[in-house]
Amino acid sequence: MSDPRPPRWLKPMNKVQMALQRLGIPTGPVQILTIPGRKSGQPRSTPMTPFELNGHLYTACGYPGADWARNARAAGAGTLSRGRKSRQVRIVELTAEQARPVWRAFPTAVPAGVGFYKRAGLVQQGTPEEFEALARRCAIFRLEPSPQDEPRNR
Template sequence: MSSHVKKPGWFTVNVFNRAVAWLTGRGISIWGSRVLAVRGRKSGQWRTTPVNLLTVDGQQYLLAPRGHVQWTRNMRAAGGGELRLGSSVDVFTATEVADDDKVPLLRAYLKRWKAEVGVFFNGVGPDSPDEDLRRIAPDHPVFRITVTN
């Protein structure tokens, strides 16, 4: 497994993520944003972070543009969590997608959010060849979401 992580800077943590989480918490989705809540793998406490919910062929996915970050590690341990938008809460289970199956998901994610997250993909974009997307696949965890409530 890759150890790729792009830690967010001060502005992202203290301004951008808080603003998106605040809006999403009040029911205003920014391009598919949700607040992800997942139990900490060590503490058991709920941890939250804003995420972009990707839908491809009617199936929902969470993709980690910054790599193997805390929420991805917690998701592996917990096997699911909650996606929140305002007062709406979707409880879900999560299944990690194999690297070989990520190419169309990475392409779709980059088509939608490249302006926001493209810098985390080392020059690979939505129009890049499949080989380039396969090369970066291990660096970006993807989870298929199945809503259970």
């Protein structure tokens, strides 16, 4: 079975999210992660919904093999922004075993995200067990404060 592909509307919606954020308009829990491209080195931005669990901040990959996740692996660091505030973060990918409890907590931590994974065909009911099974297919990253983590205005 092939991996699900993002819907056609996702890129245009991401552009809208990023434009609103650049204008200083926070859009719910969505934040923008900017990291250098693994090939070009040019900044690449993508909206995401980080969530807190046990005192740590995590973000989940919405699709297996997503370009932003490949860039995150290569870069290991980036800038997380919400509205006009941003901070530097280290990006640490969890192993599948480390990711299992984080995925299991996802439906409770980010209930609005469950529908996204259902529509993508990655889960059927949205149960913790289904999300836990994603640990081998979709990456989870921990976003850690970097040494220069002082929030700054753009």
